[in-house]
Amino acid sequence: MEMMTGRTLFRNYKEYDQKEVEICGWVKSNRGSKKFGFLVINDGTFFEPIQVVYDQEMGNFDTVSKLNVGTAVIVNGTVIVTPDAKQPFEIHAKSVEVEGECPSDYPLQKKRHTLEYLRSISHLRPRTNTFQAVFRVRSQIAYAIHKFFQERDFVYVHTPLITGQDCEGAGEMFQVTTMDLNKIAEEGKVDYEQDFFKKPVSLTVSGQLAGETFAQAFRNIYTFGPTFRAEDSNTTRHAAEFWMIEPEIAFADLEDNMILAEQMIKYIINYVMEHAQEELQFFNKFVDKGLLERLNHVVSSDFGRVTYTEAVKLLEEHNDEFEYKVSWGIDLQTEHERYLTEQIFKKPVFVTDYPKEIKAFYMKMNEDNKTVAAMDLLVPAIGEIIGGSQREDDLAKLEERITELGMKPEDYDFYLDLRKYGSTRHAGFGLGFERMVMYATGIANIRDVIPYPRTVGKCQY
Amino acid sequence: MEMMTGRTLFRNYKEYDQKEVEICGWVKSNRGSKKFGFLVINDGTFFEPIQVVYDQEMGNFDTVSKLNVGTAVIVNGTVIVTPDAKQPFEIHAKSVEVEGECPSDYPLQKKRHTLEYLRSISHLRPRTNTFQAVFRVRSQIAYAIHKFFQERDFVYVHTPLITGQDCEGAGEMFQVTTMDLNKIAEEGKVDYEQDFFKKPVSLTVSGQLAGETFAQAFRNIYTFGPTFRAEDSNTTRHAAEFWMIEPEIAFADLEDNMILAEQMIKYIINYVMEHAQEELQFFNKFVDKGLLERLNHVVSSDFGRVTYTEAVKLLEEHNDEFEYKVSWGIDLQTEHERYLTEQIFKKPVFVTDYPKEIKAFYMKMNEDNKTVAAMDLLVPAIGEIIGGSQREDDLAKLEERITELGMKPEDYDFYLDLRKYGSTRHAGFGLGFERMVMYATGIANIRDVIPYPRTVGKCQY
Numbered sequence: 046m047e048m049m050t051g052r053t054l055f056r057n058y059k060e061y062d063q064k065e066v067e068i069c070g071w072v073k074s075n076r077g078s079k080k081f082g083f084l085v086i087n088d089g090t091f092f093e094p095i096q097v098v099y100d101q102e103m104g105n106f107d108t109v110s111k112l113n114v115g116t117a118v119i120v121n122g123t124v125i126v127t128p129d130a131k132q133p134f135e136i137h138a139k140s141v142e143v144e145g146e147c148p149s150d151y152p153l154q155k156k157r158h159t160l161e162y163l164r165s166i167s168h169l170r171p172r173t174n175t176f177q178a179v180f181r182v183r184s185q186i187a188y189a190i191h192k193f194f195q196e197r198d199f200v201y202v203h204t205p206l207i208t209g210q211d212c213e214g215a216g217e218m219f220q221v222t223t224m225d226l227n228k229i230a231e232e233g234k235v236d237y238e239q240d241f242f243k244k245p246v247s248l249t250v251s252g253q254l255a256g257e258t259f260a261q262a263f264r265n266i267y268t269f270g271p272t273f274r275a276e277d278s279n280t281t282r283h284a285a286e287f288w289m290i291e292p293e294i295a296f297a298d299l300e301d302n303m304i305l306a307e308q309m310i311k312y313i314i315n316y317v318m319e320h321a322q323e324e325l326q327f328f329n330k331f332v333d334k335g336l337l338e339r340l341n342h343v344v345s346s347d348f349g350r351v352t353y354t355e356a357v358k359l360l361e362e363h364n365d366e367f368e369y370k371v372s373w374g375i376d377l378q379t380e381h382e383r384y385l386t387e388q389i390f391k392k393p394v395f396v397t398d399y400p401k402e403i404k405a406f407y408m409k410m411n412e413d414n415k416t417v418a419a420m421d422l423l424v425p426a427i428g429e430i431i432g433g434s435q436r437e438d439d440l441a442k443l444e445e446r447i448t449e450l451g452m453k454p455e456d457y458d459f460y461l462d463l464r465k466y467g468s469t470r471h472a473g474f475g476l477g478f479e480r481m482v483m484y485a486t487g488i489a490n491i492r493d494v495i496p497y498p499r500t501v502g503k504c505q506y
Numbered sequence: 507m508e509m510m511t512g513r514t515l516f517r518n519y520k521e522y523d524q525k526e527v528e529i530c531g532w533v534k535s536n537r538g539s540k541k542f543g544f545l546v547i548n549d550g551t552f553f554e555p556i557q558v559v560y561d562q563e564m565g566n567f568d569t570v571s572k573l574n575v576g577t578a579v580i581v582n583g584t585v586i587v588t589p590d591a592k593q594p595f596e597i598h599a600k601s602v603e604v605e606g607e608c609p610s611d612y613p614l615q616k617k618r619h620t621l622e623y624l625r626s627i628s629h630l631r632p633r634t635n636t637f638q639a640v641f642r643v644r645s646q647i648a649y650a651i652h653k654f655f656q657e658r659d660f661v662y663v664h665t666p667l668i669t670g671q672d673c674e675g676a677g678e679m680f681q682v683t684t685m686d687l688n689k690i691a692e693e694g695k696v697d698y699e700q701d702f703f704k705k706p707v708s709l710t711v712s713g714q715l716a717g718e719t720f721a722q723a724f725r726n727i728y729t730f731g732p733t734f735r736a737e738d739s740n741t742t743r744h745a746a747e748f749w750m751i752e753p754e755i756a757f758a759d760l761e762d763n764m765i766l767a768e769q770m771i772k773y774i775i776n777y778v779m780e781h782a783q784e785e786l787q788f789f790n791k792f793v794d795k796g797l798l799e800r801l802n803h804v805v806s807s808d809f810g811r812v813t814y815t816e817a818v819k820l821l822e823e824h825n826d827e828f829e830y831k832v833s834w835g836i837d838l839q840t841e842h843e844r845y846l847t848e849q850i851f852k853k854p855v856f857v858t859d860y861p862k863e864i865k866a867f868y869m870k871m872n873e874d875n876k877t878v879a880a881m882d883l884l885v886p887a888i889g890e891i892i893g894g895s896q897r898e899d900d901l902a903k904l905e906e907r908i909t910e911l912g913m914k915p916e917d918y919d920f921y922l923d924l925r926k927y928g929s930t931r932h933a934g935f936g937l938g939f940e941r942m943v944m945y946a947t948g949i950a951n952i953r954d955v956i957p958y959p960r961t962v963g964k965c966q967y
Contacts, residue, residue, distance in 0.1 A: 168716075223678070496665060
């Protein structure tokens with residue numbers, strides 16, 4: 046008999062009523078009396094565990110009744126639908142076979158552990174309810190993103206991780222080398238001829254520039270890959286290694302960009318609400334009580350739109366409530382972003398047309414020559430979740446801006462070529478994947494949505 | 507009117523007969539006479555270009571008739587189905603608007619360019635027929651892989667890129683640092699307390715060990731992410747940065763592993779044959795004339811199975827044909843692998859149970875104590891495309907093997923924990939994503955299936 050997954054069984058248990066099945070999994074709890082007992086088992090494919098009833102008829106009853114939490118078992122038995130019980134069905138075991146024992150020093154005993162403690166055992170925490178839910182939802186969101194773009198014929202592009210470029214002319218980067226640092230210390234000099242790429246290279250902070258080169262060939266593309274920031278900031282929202290999604294669309298402007306972003310966010314949330322009901326209910330109950338209401342509100346709202354200039358006016362009226370006072374020209378802080386989306390608009394809102402000074406060189410200059418065609422999407426409880434813009438597609442203006450900022454146009458030859466040969470209006474945005482997972486789960490710390498998080502001083506496992 | 511994609515139009519052109527549409531794209535060719543002309547346009551969403559007929563009625567006829575290859579245009583016009591022509595339909599233009607001009611020094615004039623030349627303009631090559639086909643198929647294969655695993659309820663895991671581990675106890679790795687190398691040279695010492703992670707860290711060569719920790723929680727998982735090898739080998743099959751897919755299945759043995767690998771390969775090829783017919787026909791005509799026959803053969807064959815020991819016997823009979831002679835204990839070379847799959851089995855074949863000396867420490871020891879439960883999948887024209895194994899799940903045996911190989915068990919504490927707490931039979935494999943793309947397209951050089959390839963001394967763009 047082929048071993049069935051918990052998911053298949055839960056989704057189709059009525060079909061299996063009175064039928065014999067084989068399942069496997071790990072013991073979550075074991076309550077026994079002298080004559081019979083209950084094993085609760087989860088095989089990791091479905092959030093709800095399976096209840097198994099065993100009794101003295103079984104040859105190894107004594108062994109089974111003493112099985113520890115964490116033991117891996119294989120169960121053969123009959124499915125019995127239980128309309129009056131809490132769980133929709135149970136399995137009456139014919140046999141329970143021990144696949145792998147679990148000693149009593151297993152760190153995940155049946156009690157609540159703090160998220161801090163669980164972070165210290167990252168290799169075991171995926172076995173807990175919280176992380177079963179988080180990492181399955183993470184997987185589903187990743188798939189929803191691919192599905193969304195592929196259904197719209199976007200081409201998925203793997204932009205390079207190791208790069209000789211510094212996309213935004215800023216941002217702390219990790220250097221990548223094959224040179225022996227001790228040898229460098231010993232010899233007292235750095236000779237890049239000895240390095241793998243014969244020059245200094247770093248880990249990418251964004252795939253956007255490379256993504257644009259593909260949008261000018263495939264019209265609609267997206268990236269979905271890791272990015273790196275060596276920023277020395279120890280917050281609950283930043284990690285040194287995280288994943289980003291960066292779509293780029295040609296023959297498209299800022300308006301098209303906002304439409305795409307809104308459709309994508311709604312698609313992702315709808316997908317998770319359909320495929321991870323059990324997980325979302327768990328989060329709503331134990332992690333963030335407003336979660337389901339918020340997600341439902343997002344998918345049914347038309348996202349707001351406001352220019353930076355209008356937003357600043359709206360916020361200035363509430364300056365007494367802010368730690369940092371708002372005035373035209375400042376970079377909005379999280380407190381301002383949240384106030385806009387939570388208090389003023391009470392739904393997700395795009396803020397557009399920011400002052401050029403606080404945005405990147407590649408953003409399209411507006412006619413006022415003061416603001417650029419940028420957009421940030423702000424959502425309740427998080428603040429900024431997406432940042433994007435229409436790109437400057439005018440060769441002369443882009444060269445001017447690069448020079449103005451003290452960068453060298455020759456470092457951007459390939460990028461300028463896009464504006465020389467069949468240039469098009471185009472736009473794109475970046476979605477921080479982990480922020481999307483935090484948003485969909487209510488989990489507050491980025492370390493708890495990444496399998497093995499990397500932050501300052503932390504690179505365990 | 508919303509701009510339609512070329513793909514939507516090609517897939518549904520009959521619906522649009524006699525209807526007005528708006529399309530956009532880049533001019534591939536422009537043939538004009540005094541009274542009318544033909545523009546061939548591609549918007550990058552479909553392999554076949556769209557033929558546009560324009561005539562003197564148009565206000566800007568003179569401008570349009572002089573448009574260069576590479577110009578970005580927006581066309582409004584009527585779809586006319588053309589059952590007797592080479593192309594299924596054409597568009598009779600009402601207007602052709604220039605979105606972005608293209609000067610005559612555009613490097614991609616309408617003639618054949620060598621792949622070598624195109625590599626030197628990686629930012630423009632996606633606009634050529636060959637790379638339109640390659641990178642769309644690459645995108646489709648990526649999606650097919652996600653679809654295959656998600657349909658089977660596998661959880662997608664993002665294993666870390668920056669790692670303190672050295673998975674296979676070998677393999678040249680890239681070091682990642684935020685320390686200033688010049689300062690190290692100056693000060694004559696390396697102080698990791700000054701580094702971002704306060705210790706030496708590298709780029710991962712495999713996500714397997716972390717993947718295993720998740721399989722012991724979710725039963726079935728897969729990774730799909732970048733991996734790095736700093737190997738100084740300048741071949742057509744190796745890149746320093748490439749993507750890997752590494753599924754890991756719990757409560758599963760080598761047999762289950764082979765079944766999964768065979769299903770996955772067939773699923774990918776079927777997906778591409780269904781969704782990229784035009785691209786595959788192009789490859790079959792211009793890149794690799796045996797391609798379609800080979801792919802069809804793979805999806806309709808039952809993959810062969812042979813143990814390493816049997817394979818060596820079979821190959822020894824042909825030792826006069828090999829540069830490197832075969833005998834029990836050697837690592838099979840590409841010439842041997844190809845001979846096995848192309849000449850002896852004439853189809854894909856799994857070679858299993860290799861000598862432990864030539865395989866990694868984590869593979870399950872067979873009862874003979876000489877071989878391990880490894881599997882390599884060999885395919886015609888490529889050789890090895892998948893490498894995998896059942897994993898050693900016995901704590902004592904794994905510790906013994908780690909010590910035997912001079913590694914330190916304490917470096918693998920987290921990995922050994924999996925064998926201590928609810929250990930299960932489990933297995934997994936790695937598929938080199940680029941090798942799969944090469945296999946499905948017939949493209950012979952790995953540099954031509956990666957958007958921006960990184961190889962020794964090459965890190966452009």
